[in-house]
Amino acid sequence: MSDKNATIYDIARACGVSPATVSRVVSNSGYPVSERTRQLVLQTARQLHYTPNLLGKSLKAQKSRDLGIIIPNISNSYYSLLLQGVYDEAIARGYNTILCNSYRKPEIEEKNINTLMAKQVCGILLVSIGKQTEPIRRAMEHGCQVILMEQDLNIDCVKVGFNFYKGAYMATRCLIEHHHRRIGFIGAPLDRSSRIRMVEGYRQALADHHIPEIPRDICLSETERDDTQIYEFENGRAAATYFIDMEDRPTGYVCVNDMTALGAIRTFQSAGLSVPQDVSLIGFDNIPYSEISSPRLTTIDQCTYDMGSLSTRMLVESIEEPKKPHSSITLEPTLVERDSVRTL
Amino acid sequence: MSDKNATIYDIARACGVSPATVSRVVSNSGYPVSERTRQLVLQTARQLHYTPNLLGKSLKAQKSRDLGIIIPNISNSYYSLLLQGVYDEAIARGYNTILCNSYRKPEIEEKNINTLMAKQVCGILLVSIGKQTEPIRRAMEHGCQVILMEQDLNIDCVKVGFNFYKGAYMATRCLIEHHHRRIGFIGAPLDRSSRIRMVEGYRQALADHHIPEIPRDICLSETERDDTQIYEFENGRAAATYFIDMEDRPTGYVCVNDMTALGAIRTFQSAGLSVPQDVSLIGFDNIPYSEISSPRLTTIDQCTYDMGSLSTRMLVESIEEPKKPHSSITLEPTLVERDSVRTL
DNA sequence: CTGTTAGCGCATTCAG
DNA sequence: CTGAATGCGCTAACAG
Numbered sequence: 001m002s003d004k005n006a007t008i009y010d011i012a013r014a015c016g017v018s019p020a021t022v023s024r025v026v027s028n029s030g031y032p033v034s035e036r037t038r039q040l041v042l043q044t045a046r047q048l049h050y051t052p053n054l055l056g057k058s059l060k061a062q063k064s065r066d067l068g069i070i071i072p073n074i075s076n077s078y079y080s081l082l083l084q085g086v087y088d089e090a091i092a093r094g095y096n097t098i099l100c101n102s103y104r105k106p107e108i109e110e111k112n113i114n115t116l117m118a119k120q121v122c123g124i125l126l127v128s129i130g131k132q133t134e135p136i137r138r139a140m141e142h143g144c145q146v147i148l149m150e151q152d153l154n155i156d157c158v159k160v161g162f163n164f165y166k167g168a169y170m171a172t173r174c175l176i177e178h179h180h181r182r183i184g185f186i187g188a189p190l191d192r193s194s195r196i197r198m199v200e201g202y203r204q205a206l207a208d209h210h211i212p213e214i215p216r217d218i219c220l221s222e223t224e225r226d227d228t229q230i231y232e233f234e235n236g237r238a239a240a241t242y243f244i245d246m247e248d249r250p251t252g253y254v255c256v257n258d259m260t261a262l263g264a265i266r267t268f269q270s271a272g273l274s275v276p277q278d279v280s281l282i283g284f285d286n287i288p289y290s291e292i293s294s295p296r297l298t299t300i301d302q303c304t305y306d307m308g309s310l311s312t313r314m315l316v317e318s319i320e321e322p323k324k325p326h327s328s329i330t331l332e333p334t335l336v337e338r339d340s341v342r343t344l
Numbered sequence: 345m346s347d348k349n350a351t352i353y354d355i356a357r358a359c360g361v362s363p364a365t366v367s368r369v370v371s372n373s374g375y376p377v378s379e380r381t382r383q384l385v386l387q388t389a390r391q392l393h394y395t396p397n398l399l400g401k402s403l404k405a406q407k408s409r410d411l412g413i414i415i416p417n418i419s420n421s422y423y424s425l426l427l428q429g430v431y432d433e434a435i436a437r438g439y440n441t442i443l444c445n446s447y448r449k450p451e452i453e454e455k456n457i458n459t460l461m462a463k464q465v466c467g468i469l470l471v472s473i474g475k476q477t478e479p480i481r482r483a484m485e486h487g488c489q490v491i492l493m494e495q496d497l498n499i500d501c502v503k504v505g506f507n508f509y510k511g512a513y514m515a516t517r518c519l520i521e522h523h524h525r526r527i528g529f530i531g532a533p534l535d536r537s538s539r540i541r542m543v544e545g546y547r548q549a550l551a552d553h554h555i556p557e558i559p560r561d562i563c564l565s566e567t568e569r570d571d572t573q574i575y576e577f578e579n580g581r582a583a584a585t586y587f588i589d590m591e592d593r594p595t596g597y598v599c600v601n602d603m604t605a606l607g608a609i610r611t612f613q614s615a616g617l618s619v620p621q622d623v624s625l626i627g628f629d630n631i632p633y634s635e636i637s638s639p640r641l642t643t644i645d646q647c648t649y650d651m652g653s654l655s656t657r658m659l660v661e662s663i664e665e666p667k668k669p670h671s672s673i674t675l676e677p678t679l680v681e682r683d684s685v686r687t688l
Numbered sequence: 689c690t691g692t693t694a695g696c697g698c699a700t701t702c703a704g
Numbered sequence: 705c706t707g708a709a710t711g712c713g714c715t716a717a718c719a720g
Binding site for chain 3: 005007008009019020023024027029031052053054055056057058059060061
């Protein structure tokens with residue numbers, strides 16, 4: 001067999017027609033070609049196992065059908081669910097996906113953007129962990145559509161956000177409505193807009209219900225080592241240990257995400273405290289695991305998959321209709337009540 | 345700013361040199377260029393925010409630095425861990441990754457292969473769910489390196505396998521050594537080599553220890569709906585329900601994967617059976633979650649991440665040294681003893 | 689050391 | 705309806 005891929009020239013030669021004609025047929029251009037030649041070309045193409053070279057095609061067209069997606073880390077199940085949403089929607093609309101992990105490092109995020117630009121992607125979905133807006137701005141100037149997901153940034157582009165403030169507010173209020181009056185917050189470093197907003201929501205809920213805020217009830221892990229689920233779990237463990245040592249500890253806890261909540265729960269349980277009998281916890285994300293843990297986790301749903309598919313739909317639309325103004329959107333949280341919160 | 349990306353021609357014009365010179369500098373070709381011009385070109389490139397167009401580059405070179413990876417479904421945490429291994433290793437070696445999900449459909453798997461070929465990837469990592477070898481063969485004929493991961497197929501190419509037979513054997517033997525004499529198997533449809541081998545390993549372990557095989561102790565879920573972790577969990581639930589209804593049920597169970605084991609455990613627990621007091625279970629995969637479940641799951645480690653990175657290393661090596669013969673490898677299982685198996 | 693040229697595979701003008 | 709010619713951005717001969 002041919003060692004190399006067949007090109008339109010090979011087909012043209014085999015059929016005794018011009019490359020132009022072959023191109024018109026195989027690319028489904030709609031350009032008129034006699035039915036006879038069309039069939040001949042199609043058949044020869046099949047015989048030669050012709051696969052169009054997308055590089056040539058994209059180079060000529062000055063654009064590709066590739067979408068880039070930049071996330072912190074794929075092994076985090078939250079992001080893998082987000083990616084699934086992105087991927088499914090992209091495929092459904094005829095686009096391919098090029099994955100980039102930023103590993104939570106702004107330098108790598110910037111490098112990722114450059115790589116994607118070099119590959120001439122027509123759009124980028126970005127969960128940014130930096131504050132840099134320059135690379136994004138440049139990408140947009142070069143005609144690349146960018147959609148910011150999850151994390152907000154001071155730049156004028158389409159954003160698909162999530163109301164973290166309200167989510168944390170709802171979580172806190174949930175505990176309050178179950179008559180908790182001493183509520184802890186188990187969080188992570190406040191290095192991203194989402195987390196800052198969450199603490200604000202927590203505090204506002206407390207204030208609105210005339211519950212005094214106690215600084216030592218907020219426990220933020222100091223460092224973030226890796227991004228696997230296990231580290232978040234460990235953060236939860238550490239926080240629970242902190243609270244277990246506290247004489248008069250809170251009865252309820254709002255956690256920054258589900259894995260952290262699960263780590264805390266397991267640690268409380270190991271210390272002989274029953275959940276939700278002795279302590280109540282509420283998570284954030286609604287990852288698949290939260291439904292199968294024991295107790296099943298009460299949490300805030302972030303419709304992660306939908307966020308991925310919606311972002312992709314919006315990205316594709318803004319690629320295909322660049323002139324039309326495209327507005328941003330903020331997804332709203334839903335409380336998912338399961339078994340980790342008890343009424344006092 | 346320029347609406348379009350700057351090219352080497354733009355830089356050449358700005359510097360008053362030829363495009364060839366610019367190319368030689370920016371591509372780090374090692375071709376001699378006077379230090380003066382080199383600096384000038386570099387500086388101008390930076391000013392113009394030059395990003396090389398990889399399409400042109402790859403088209404010219406007749407090859408890219410892209411690797412394709414085809415897996416059933418990214419939202420399965422097993423595959424997302426595998427992908428992380430692949431991705432990390434690829435990046436470390438200067439390759440980009442194009443992700444494809446086959447959604448467990450052979451037709452889509454074939455389409456994925458074609459898409460990757462069209463994008464001129466230089467190698468493909470494939471977790472195949474079909475039996476078709478034709479598309480793979482064609483890819484290889486066109487000079488694309490293919491590495492088969494996890495699932496075996498009747499085709500001559502480099503393979504990175506896992507000893508599923510021995511894994512299941514070890515799992516079964518583990519229960520036997522804990523004095524279990526009635527051992528069930530909780531599985532999935534036998535549509536893939538890995539699963540067939542697992543049942544074989546289970547049966548052989550029984551035979552080797554003179555334990556009679558009881559057909560009704562093998563419970564395979566009939567259909568496979570989706571591939572999210574939750575469905576595997578549900579399969580485990582269904583199997584547990586089946587065994588709970590059985591008068592004289594097995595005391596120990598070998599499960600086809602960890603999520604299935606977790607579903608079964610949860611269901612046994614709901615029925616008032618304690619794990620491992622009343623029933624023992626052993627999983628397969630060693631996904632992160634198996635370490636944090638309660639009880640912590642005894643399981644067979646599949647070194648999933650390493651399988652991803654090793655496969656990628658082998659792929660890159662066979663791309664960079666095509667003449668050298670490259671041999672396949674089979675990874676061996678390790679038993680991870682935790683808390684879900686009790687000695688009778 | 690530098691420049692000119694050609695061609696990778698494709699789609700698209702413009703002639704016929 | 706069909707074909708010849710051009711250029712997308714880049715690199716690799718080949719000349720100078």
